[in-house]
Amino acid sequence: MTPPYDQSGDGLSNAEIEQLTDTWREPPGLVGWLSAVDHKTIGLRFIVTAFTFFVLAGLLAAAMRVQLARPDNDVLGPDLYNQVFTIHGTTMMFLFAVPVVLGIGIYFVPLMVGARAIAFPRLLAFSYWMYLASGLFLYTMFGLNVGPDRGWFSYVPLAGPEYGVGKRADVWAQLVTFTETSGLGVAVCLVVTIFKLRAPGMSLNRMPLFVWAELVTAFMVIFSMPSVFLASGTLIMDRLVGTHFYNHAEGGDPLLWQHLFWFFAHPEVYIIFLPGNGLVSTIVSTFSGRPAFGYTALVLSLVSTGFIGFGVWVHHMFTTGLPQFGVSFFTAASLMIVVPTGLQVFCWVATLWSGHVRFATPMLYALGFFQVFVLGGLTGVMLASVPLDAQLHDTFFVVAHFHYVLIGGSLFPLLGGLVYWFPKVTGRMLDERLGRVVFWLFVVGFNVTFFPQHLLGLMGMPRRVYTYPAEMRWGTLNLLSSLGAAIMFVALSLYLWNIVRALRHGTPAPGNPWQASTLEWATTSPPPPYNFAPLPTVSNREPLWSASWPDQPIITGLATDRREVLVTRLMDADPDHRREFPAPSPWPFITAVAATGLYVGSIFTPWAVLWGAIPTTLGVLGWVWPRHGQRPSDLARALGGAGTEQRRS
């Protein structure tokens, strides 16, 4: 194993390092806090905010399990129960699962590709503020008893103007518009960073698998989120200005809603799950002490899952009476997606088989992922067949299935990934022994909670009922499920405690505590504001494991007194040009506040869109307007007065 990348500034003097720190550091004070643009700051904010919403949605789930623990219970009434399950699902999907995988990408992709910064840092900051505003908005409205209550997919006509009286369905629609704006912004930042800011030598076929996973995910965001954006936009138009998209009496069609929603929401499952795959590949490779087996197969699996993921949305609509031929096509597509997923599992098994496995906590979560996710995948194959789906649709079997897929496919890798990267982010190690205890509690708690729900579904228990009579004989299994939820609650509390304890008393982390191979481990823990002092280059897929790493060329000649980054070429990452990046700015925050006014106001009056557009536009202009010419260019000199000010903002 080679020593970590020399951070003493090989190639850079101490004065230059100090200048780099000064240039890339976030500004101080409250305004500085609102102006932050560093991808590590914003990425961490995304992750922390997402986990806060995860805890809130988890508490809502706990409330539901308390209510369902015994028959004829009355802890939650039917109206509150409707809000609770809707907000639980909406939070988990829109405010936790997607933002957290994007947040981890924001933090680690620039580090893993060896870049100074993320592309379009101000767009990134704007995306964060929009995301935060959407979450605050949802929970404020819930506190005012205006929480959405039509389920996380908000089907029309139940959510339409005729049946969805009040503002609850509008809150859901605008929450979605908010978060999609945020998600799309982040996706653009990630794609451009991955395409254009990779370290010299990191051709596409040398990119870490996690970066590949984030790339495919970002593309899926770009092509799927417009669909739900349009769905929520037309829903609110139906409710607010009297359009008839979903009104059957005037030529509209409620099924159009389901098509638009699932054309987004099925790819969304893969948006959540592909970064989890990338994490598992990373963890399995690191803790097996060898490169992931079948790199090309793994990459092709990610890419083909990305494509097939767009062709399966109708399997959520098997019971809507669609033509037989169409349904058969979507059954076939749904079965086909098992192929790339299965291929990945075999590659991971081969990696483990031929490596020297260390059973550290992240590795345990990867193994837990196998158990849970394979079970979820199997019930997925069952539900892909139309006759079985017709029987089990809208029962607890489906609830069990998608919790196995989502918690297995996403949360297990995330919890493992958090342990894996915690030392890099904080410079502290988590307690290994407590970590193992938490893992086992969580696995047991999870299976005890959700496995009985398969049986409840087979026994006919529908989803989204706030209670059930004792004669149905569902009481015992429901009580078991609720006990499992209590175990999960304890496990996650201990997980949080482990983090709090480590932040205070954790042993300091070295640069590369797990002896991993990717570039984020080549810098200090936590990384400096500029990520890498001299920018690294790579000449193979596992740079830190290669014998030639100490002799790897470094990049010199980038400015240290301004935010200059190296832009490289798409395919082979050859150095192309230098580009000055924008400095921290409060304008993205101001724009997000204006846009929030627009979105929230539009629930009440369509004029809010017009009046809100004015401050939003001004905000964007303030954000893009060049403030200073730090680098006097030839053009500026030629123009005389036009661009020669040397003022630093």
Added chain:
Amino acid sequence: MNDLRIDVSHLPTYAFGHRSLMWWGVAALMAIEGTIFALLITMYLYLKSRALEWPPGFFAPMLLWGTVNTAVLILSAVPNHLAKRAAERQDLRGLRWWLGVSIGVALVFCGVRVLEFRTLNVWWDSNAYGSIVWTLLGFHTTHLITDVIDSLALETLLFTGPMDESHFVDAAENAIYWDFVVIAWVPLYALIYLAPRLA
């Protein structure tokens, strides 16, 4: 110790086309917006497939202003292209002039667009057909207005500064985005004005 260094200080500080970050940013934006347009078109065709007659209960939109505007939009590609060429040549005077002409043509287009809305022969709340037609035209108009504001800001910058070479790259990307708005209009024209007549 490491003696191998790659000195990048001689590299340029900006680049045009797909070498620049901004090109990829605009490409991603066009992918997002293009997906929305494609989905709107799909919605139109979906609603049409559900209807017994098309347009249901109303006259088709009047051809005149839509056709005039299509001609204006296609013509606008000329000053827009010249603005892009001037930007790539880093010819500030030419860019100021042709960007100004492009903005003028775009404003004419926005004016005629008002007449288009008035001759659609249906309201957004008349029925689902009216809803989708107004949304198609409205969404395209939003792009026009956004691009006009963007161009006006850029034109102001070209006169007041502070600017450097990279703003020529921005101007070139702005021209590409206008091309997108033009190209996106062609299928929308066919859908809004021709589809009701063919049905």
